[in-house]
Amino acid sequence: MELADLRPDPTGYLGRLGYLSLVLFENLGRAVTAAPTVAAKSRLARSAAAMLAVHEGTVEALRSRRVDPAAAMEPSRRELDDFQRRTAGTDWYEVLVTCYLAGGFLLDFFGGLAAGLPDGLAERMERLLDEQDAGSPLLAELGPAIEADERLASRLAMWGRRLVGDCMLVARSSMTIDDAIPDATRTEPVFTELIAAHTRRMDALGLSA
Amino acid sequence: MELADLRPDPTGYLGRLGYLSLVLFENLGRAVTAAPTVAAKSRLARSAAAMLAVHEGTVEALRSRRVDPAAAMEPSRRELDDFQRRTAGTDWYEVLVTCYLAGGFLLDFFGGLAAGLPDGLAERMERLLDEQDAGSPLLAELGPAIEADERLASRLAMWGRRLVGDCMLVARSSMTIDDAIPDATRTEPVFTELIAAHTRRMDALGLSA
Numbered sequence: 001m002e003l004a005d006l007r008p009d010p011t012g013y014l015g016r017l018g019y020l021s022l023v024l025f026e027n028l029g030r031a032v033t034a035a036p037t038v039a040a041k042s043r044l045a046r047s048a049a050a051m052l053a054v055h056e057g058t059v060e061a062l063r064s065r066r067v068d069p070a071a072a073m074e075p076s077r078r079e080l081d082d083f084q085r086r087t088a089g090t091d092w093y094e095v096l097v098t099c100y101l102a103g104g105f106l107l108d109f110f111g112g113l114a115a116g117l118p119d120g121l122a123e124r125m126e127r128l129l130d131e132q133d134a135g136s137p138l139l140a141e142l143g144p145a146i147e148a149d150e151r152l153a154s155r156l157a158m159w160g161r162r163l164v165g166d167c168m169l170v171a172r173s174s175m176t177i178d179d180a181i182p183d184a185t186r187t188e189p190v191f192t193e194l195i196a197a198h199t200r201r202m203d204a205l206g207l208s209a
Numbered sequence: 210m211e212l213a214d215l216r217p218d219p220t221g222y223l224g225r226l227g228y229l230s231l232v233l234f235e236n237l238g239r240a241v242t243a244a245p246t247v248a249a250k251s252r253l254a255r256s257a258a259a260m261l262a263v264h265e266g267t268v269e270a271l272r273s274r275r276v277d278p279a280a281a282m283e284p285s286r287r288e289l290d291d292f293q294r295r296t297a298g299t300d301w302y303e304v305l306v307t308c309y310l311a312g313g314f315l316l317d318f319f320g321g322l323a324a325g326l327p328d329g330l331a332e333r334m335e336r337l338l339d340e341q342d343a344g345s346p347l348l349a350e351l352g353p354a355i356e357a358d359e360r361l362a363s364r365l366a367m368w369g370r371r372l373v374g375d376c377m378l379v380a381r382s383s384m385t386i387d388d389a390i391p392d393a394t395r396t397e398p399v400f401t402e403l404i405a406a407h408t409r410r411m412d413a414l415g416l417s418a
Contacts, residue, residue, distance in 0.1 A: 022241070022250055029238030031255070032231070038286055039279035041231055042268060048238070049261040070248035077247055091269055 001186045003112035003193075006175060014062045015072030016080075017110050017125075021055035022073075023084045024025070024103045027032055027136065028128055034092045043137045047099065050134040054107070057128040063122065079173065087166050089159065093145065097156050098163060100138040104201045105167040107132065107142055109174070109194055139204060148208045157207040164198050212321035212402075215384060219326055223271045224281030224368045225289075225318050225383055226334075230264035230280075232293045233312045237343065239310055239359050243301045256308065259343040263316070266337040270330065271399045290383065296375050298368065302354065306414070307372060307381045309347040313410050314376040316341065318383070318403055348413060366416040373407050 029046040035041040062069045088191055089095045104137060107129055114125040146153045175187060202209040236255040242252040272316045296311055298304045316338055323334040355362045375393040377400060384396060 001234060016253070018248065022254060025254065025257075026238065026242045027240065028315065029235065033235045033238065037279065038228065038282045042227070042264070045234065045261055045264055047257065048234075052254055052258040052261065056258060057250070059251060069251055070246065073247045073251065098339055148243060 003109070003188055003190050004115035006116045008113055008116055008175075010065065010121055011021060011062070011067050012075075013074050013110075013113065013125075014058055014067070014074045015069075016064075018055060018058040018062065018069060019073040019076040019080050020106060020110070020170075022108070024099070024134075025055060027052040027084065027088075027095060027099050027103075031092065031095045031138075036092065040141055043141065046133040047137045050132045052102070054128060054132050054134075058125075061124060061128075064209075065121075078191055080170070083166055083170050087139045087154060087163055093142070093152060093156060094159050096138055096142050097159050100135055100142060100205065101160050101163050101198065101201055102167050103134055103147060104140075105164070105198050106136075106170060108197055109167075109171045112190075113174070135201075139190065142205050152209060156205070156209075157202070160202050160205070160207050161209065164195065166193070167198070179196060210398055212399050215322060215325045217322055217325055219274065219278050219330055219381060220271070221284075222319075222322065222326060222334075223267055223274075223276070224278075224283075224286045225280050227264060227267040227271065228282040228285040229262055229315060229319070229379075230267060232289045233308070233315070233343075234260040234264060236293065236297075236308050236312075239345075240301065240304045243304065245301065247352055248263070252350065256343040256346045259305060260312070262343050262379045263337060263343075267334075270333060270337075274330075289379070292375055292379050296372055300366060300388075302351070302361060303368050305347055305351050309344055309367050310349060310372050310407065310410055311376050312343055312347075314373070314403060314407050316343075316377060317406055318376075318380045321382070324348070342351065344410075350416050355368035362416060366411070366418075369411050369414070369416050370418065372413050373404065376407070379405070393401050 025048060028044065028051055032044045033042055035044055061071045062072050073170055087098045089098050111126060112130040114122050114129065116122070117125060142156075146156060171191070171194065173186070175190075199209040220409055236252065237260055241253045241257055244253055246398060268278045271281050298307050318379070320335060322340040323331050323338065324332070326334060357367060359397045380400070380403065408418040
């Protein structure tokens with residue numbers, strides 16, 4: 001089974017992605033505020049803008065289907081607020097790693113899931129998620145810092161390994177927005193691929209997965 | 210004397226507006242995070258996106274003049290960080306009022322000041338500042354809350370009156386990015402007009418100035 005084989009309910013999918021992109025935006029906002037230099041602040045603002053574009057595009061997709069965006073997002077609130085708390089991180093670097101790895105993992109997941117949406121909406125959401133590039137400024141900030149400091153690298157590698165579990169929980173519960181809840185054996189290949197992509201992102205940061 | 214009579218140094222103007230828009234964005238990010246409902250969170254994200262557009266447009270203007278944006282913003286950092294702390298507010302409503310009134314006052318001011326920039330840049334910055342609409346979602350959030358609660362209204366009116374002093378300090382020191390520092394008597398008409406606009410914004414919120 002692949003992600004594209006699932007047929008997510010459009011309102012469920014859009015509501016969840018709408019709230020998720022808000023949560024990921026809030027994390028990026030914290031990263032901007034805590035940035036140690038003006039240059040870092042300004043670069044990270046680009047990531048925040050990219051994530052807001054995902055949020056606004058998703059809200060527009062809900063509106064064009066005549067669905068109230070807030071009502072569609074509400075069911076995801078408690079779970080994603082919990083996810084946000086668990087993955088908040090204790091310093092600027094951990095916040096950045098969360099933004100890069102959790103944002104990467106979950107937008108990847110929603111990008112794959114988009115293929116099972118009705119025609120038109122599928123392409124619209126794939127395009128929206130493809131176009132965003134919240135990750136590059138984060139990579140540019142983290143890469144050199146990790147390369148320069150071995151202790152930081154090992155601390156952040158631990159953090160990155162922890163994050164993947166929290167991301168998988170969110171992805172797994174997002175798959176149940178399909179009417180037919182897939183069983184765990186069938187969904188395994190999906191997770192294998194998502195974890196492989198996570199490992200590639202860890203590598204790009206210079207962290208051992 | 211009017212604002213448009215000043216001839217601000219382009220790099221000084223753009224650097225200051227670049228950092229100011231970051232600071233105002235951070236405030237909006239806090240407002241999104243602290244929003245009590247999903248609907249409010251999502252609406253306020255629009256304001257944050259509008260402010261980021263101002264920041265990015267300003268950074269692009271610096272780049273197209275071959276100026277390093279971070280270096281141009283750096284001189285404003287300490288003063289505007291102080292301004293941010295002083296105007297942080299203690300609860301969600303005060304944060305919103307700061308976003309609405311301080312954002313309104315200062316973008317108004319920079320919009321007026323833009324007229325004295327060199328040709329081309331003046332129009333570019335006027336357009337950028339004209340197009341942003343960070344205020345509307347804030348007004349939509351605050352108006353009904355203030356109308357429904359007299360005690361909140363009187364507390365926020367005090368907060369709004371306090372803010373104007375902090376905004377005037379930032380505006381006054383921003384005028385010295387003009388080579389010829391204008392003396393206080395000559396700049397009085399400028400402030401009269403900015404304060405009148407502030408009073409109109411207080412009125413729009415339903416607050417007595």
